[in-house]
Amino acid sequence: MAISRKVREQMNNSSWIRRMFEEGIELRKIHGPGNVFDLSLGNPLLEPPAEFRAELARLAADETPGTHRYMPNGGYPEVRASVAETLAEESGLPFTGAEIMMTVGAAGAINTILRSILDVGDEVVLLAPYFAEYIFYVQHQTGVVKQARCDENWLPDLASLESAIGQRTRAVIINSPNNPTGVIYPEASIRAIGELLRRAEEKYGTEIYLISDEPYRKLIYSDAPYPFVFEHHPRAIVATSHSKDLGLAGERIGYVAVNPADPGKSVLMDALTFSLRTLGFVNAPALMQRAVAGIQRATVDIDVYRARRDLIYDTLTGIGYECVRPDGAFYVFPKSPIPDDTEFVRHLQKELVLVVPGVGFGTPGYFRASYCVDDWVIEGSIEGFRKSFEQLTS
Numbered sequence: 001m002a003i004s005r006k007v008r009e010q011m012n013n014s015s016w017i018r019r020m021f022e023e024g025i026e027l028r029k030i031h032g033p034g035n036v037f038d039l040s041l042g043n044p045l046l047e048p049p050a051e052f053r054a055e056l057a058r059l060a061a062d063e064t065p066g067t068h069r070y071m072p073n074g075g076y077p078e079v080r081a082s083v084a085e086t087l088a089e090e091s092g093l094p095f096t097g098a099e100i101m102m103t104v105g106a107a108g109a110i111n112t113i114l115r116s117i118l119d120v121g122d123e124v125v126l127l128a129p130y131f132a133e134y135i136f137y138v139q140h141q142t143g144v145v146k147q148a149r150c151d152e153n154w155l156p157d158l159a160s161l162e163s164a165i166g167q168r169t170r171a172v173i174i175n176s177p178n179n180p181t182g183v184i185y186p187e188a189s190i191r192a193i194g195e196l197l198r199r200a201e202e203k204y205g206t207e208i209y210l211i212s213d214e215p216y217r218k219l220i221y222s223d224a225p226y227p228f229v230f231e232h233h234p235r236a237i238v239a240t241s242h243s244k245d246l247g248l249a250g251e252r253i254g255y256v257a258v259n260p261a262d263p264g265k266s267v268l269m270d271a272l273t274f275s276l277r278t279l280g281f282v283n284a285p286a287l288m289q290r291a292v293a294g295i296q297r298a299t300v301d302i303d304v305y306r307a308r309r310d311l312i313y314d315t316l317t318g319i320g321y322e323c324v325r326p327d328g329a330f331y332v333f334p335k336s337p338i339p340d341d342t343e344f345v346r347h348l349q350k351e352l353v354l355v356v357p358g359v360g361f362g363t364p365g366y367f368r369a370s371y372c373v374d375d376w377v378i379e380g381s382i383e384g385f386r387k388s389f390e391q392l393t394s
């Protein structure tokens with residue numbers, strides 16, 4: 001076989017989400033699409049807001065020469081300035097376009113960051129449960145994954161994080177609101193992580209980046225302000241996108257924001273821009289950069305996701321599932337009623353309900369259900385959740 005051993009192994013270990021997706025296709029063929037209740041995917045349900053379509057129509061009519069040519073690799077200066085202005089407003093920090101780089105989604109942003117900071121064998125710490133693709137991003141960019149865990153409320157376990165950090169640690173990735181738990185890290189957790197990183201930097205004589213992956217930052221269902229990472233660590237970098245908050249996952253548009261207070265920010269921005277170009281992204285899509293520049297304050301209607309969060313959380317906990325209440329994103333991560341989460345998922349599949357086992361997020365014993373689905377999918381899944389729970393716990 002001509003493909004690399006590394007990629008072959010990665011494909012074998014690859015995503016449960018994908019596996020469930022493929023099994024869902026088979027089940028739909030057999031039972032009909034209306035009889036399969038698929039809660040396995042995080043594909044945003046809501047359409048982009050009206051402002052987005054208006055911007056697209058305006059841009060389509062723009063005949064200014066050069067509109068579709070190459071540009072500075074980090075993105076159009078006016079787009080970066082516009083993103084910076086909104087981020088400054090949200091965070092209270094003095095962002096300018098010089099700290100923003102437009103990227104091909106959050107996934108492109110994370111790969112570009114890792115490419116810029118990792119030498120072969122450098123370590124990146126993930127907090128389980130985590131978005132499983134991080135493992136492959138780190139490995140593709142020549143790094144090694146180390147794992148720490150969260151506590152029973154899905155907040156970072158600081159002792160575990162501290163013991164996962166060593167001489168070769170170059171970054172810690174956090175993700176809040178979190179996929180798969182939906183939990184938002186409070187300011188106190190982020191402050192403690194920042195303090196811990198600076199202690200580790202001093203101990204090892206190194207610099208460690210805190211990469212905050214925030215594609216769900218605007219999908220928040222509580223009133224508390226979002227705690228940004230920047231004030232808690234000088235080497236904080238945000239990776240984010242409009243895949244979820246504007247419903248543009250297929251359009252591949254996002255950005256990196258580096259800390260205005262990072263003394264090394266200009267070298268870092270140069271490295272990021274170089275890596276974006278040479279990873280083959282070259283630049284983020286031109287039309288999408290322009291389309292999102294003027295609608296940075298818009299979002300999809302998050303009340304729709306909030307109502308579904310309430311429906312699925314109340315239903316599952318009403319049946320008896322144990323679950324931390326999610327305040328953001330569009331996932332719940334309940335405890336499996338039996339210790340073997342893959343067996344539970346298979347059991348639920350017999351009821352034509354699809355979810356992803358916690359092992360796919362580095363945390364066996366739990367499962368993830370996405371609620372970015374139509375109401376009929378959640379409603380149709382309830383009986384299966386109830387039957388499986390009763391059969392397995394009686």
Ligand SMILES: Cc1ncc(COP(=O)(O)O)c(C=O)c1O
Pocket residue numbers: 042104105106107108131175178179213215240241242243249254
């Ligand atoms: C936690 C997390 N990070 C990154 C991504 C990738 O997002 P994007 O589509 O912006 O590349 C996803 C997508 O589901 C995600 O859940």
